[in-house]
Amino acid sequence: MAPFPKRRSSFITALFPFSIFVLFMFFQHAVIYTLLKTSVESTEGGLCACDKCVTDLSDDDWFFMRFNPSVPPLMNKRNSVLRTDVYRWWKDLQSESSQVNYTDVVDTLFSLFPDEEHYSDAGPDRCRTCAVVGNSGNLLGSHYGQLIDSHDFVIRINKGPTKGFENDVGSKTTHRILYPESAVDVDNSTHLVLLPFKITDMRWLISVFTTRHITSTYIRVRPTVNADRDKVMIIHPAFMKYIYDSWLEKHGKYPSTGFITLIFALHICDQVNVFGFGAKSDGQWHHYFDSSLTHFSGGVHGGGFENKTINELLLINKISVHKGW
Numbered sequence: 001m002a003p004f005p006k007r008r009s010s011f012i013t014a015l016f017p018f019s020i021f022v023l024f025m026f027f028q029h030a031v032i033y034t035l036l037k038t039s040v041e042s043t044e045g046g047l048c049a050c051d052k053c054v055t056d057l058s059d060d061d062w063f064f065m066r067f068n069p070s071v072p073p074l075m076n077k078r079n080s081v082l083r084t085d086v087y088r089w090w091k092d093l094q095s096e097s098s099q100v101n102y103t104d105v106v107d108t109l110f111s112l113f114p115d116e117e118h119y120s121d122a123g124p125d126r127c128r129t130c131a132v133v134g135n136s137g138n139l140l141g142s143h144y145g146q147l148i149d150s151h152d153f154v155i156r157i158n159k160g161p162t163k164g165f166e167n168d169v170g171s172k173t174t175h176r177i178l179y180p181e182s183a184v185d186v187d188n189s190t191h192l193v194l195l196p197f198k199i200t201d202m203r204w205l206i207s208v209f210t211t212r213h214i215t216s217t218y219i220r221v222r223p224t225v226n227a228d229r230d231k232v233m234i235i236h237p238a239f240m241k242y243i244y245d246s247w248l249e250k251h252g253k254y255p256s257t258g259f260i261t262l263i264f265a266l267h268i269c270d271q272v273n274v275f276g277f278g279a280k281s282d283g284q285w286h287h288y289f290d291s292s293l294t295h296f297s298g299g300v301h302g303g304g305f306e307n308k309t310i311n312e313l314l315l316i317n318k319i320s321v322h323k324g325w
């Protein structure tokens with residue numbers, strides 16, 4: 001004898017997919033989060049060998065709503081094709097008249113510089129500590145030098161020097177993020193990391209290591225820079241747009257170099273400690289090495305929202321921030 005009468009069993013059969021659908025809708029939120037977190041685990045290797053890891057899963061949804069490990073921070077030839085929306089956004093950042101073909105520029109870039117899959121080595125055996133060193137005047141008198149140098153990676157930004165400031169900012173530099181207008185020489189132990197705001201910035205990098213003919217963009221720029229060609233890296237334009245969309249919710253016109261560097265560190269490091277971030281009480285961005293001042297939320301950057309996001313990262317223990325003295 002059949003356990004159910006025929007009519008009832010076909011009713012149950014019909015109800016089954018419907019219940020699955022309702023259950024799915026009900027738990028949709030949870031499903032999306034679980035998928036995202038699982039993707040973090042599989043793409044980045046999940047937990048690391050440090051006490052506390054950027055990709056620790058026990059933390060909050062705010063972080064995993066923003067952090068997307070599938071966006072490559074650095075370019076190589078295979079990942080260089082840009083989605084139309086990314087290309088359009090990126091081309092609008094610093095309008096330029098040059099009609100150069102992006103694909104040709106990329107081909108030349110990766111015939112000169114390492115065409116690699118950088119930093120895809122996250123996993124349970126790795127504990128990579130990183131110091132992100134901004135250029136704030138709050139570093140003066142901080143005596144952070146030794147602490148900064150104790151990190152595996154010390155990532156500096158733009159012109160921020162070490163010479164003469166070793167006590168406060170350290171002397172080690174594994175990476176320096178720069179663009180043509182902020183370029184300085186780097187030594188052979190440092191990765192020059194280009195932050196390209198426009199195609200001309202990529203052409204400038206090529207020119208620096210070949211013809212040295214590009215001497216100006218919207219201002220005069222250095223035609224030469226001392227750096228090891230085999231250590232050159234290039235931030236991916238799609239990574240810049242991802243930061244703007246996901247982390248800054250489109251505040252300002254585009255993220256500041258410091259904010260991009262901080263999120264870059266979250267993607268390639270297991271622990272991130274931040275130094276040299278913070279304006280004066282009147283909101284001016286001051287430097288530890290010169291007397292220039294810019295207002296942190298004036299111009300193209302959403303400085304207020306960047307600060308709010310950095311504070312949130314601090315609150316949920318994803319970064320530590322050393323505020324100086």
Ligand code: C5P
Pocket residue numbers: 133134135136137138157158159160256257258259276277278279280284285286287
């Ligand atoms: O001034 P510059 O852009 O070279 O500084 C690099 C980064 O350091 C900035 O993008 C900003 O994130 C950070 N900075 C800061 N407070 C300052 C100066 C710089 O947070 N007073």
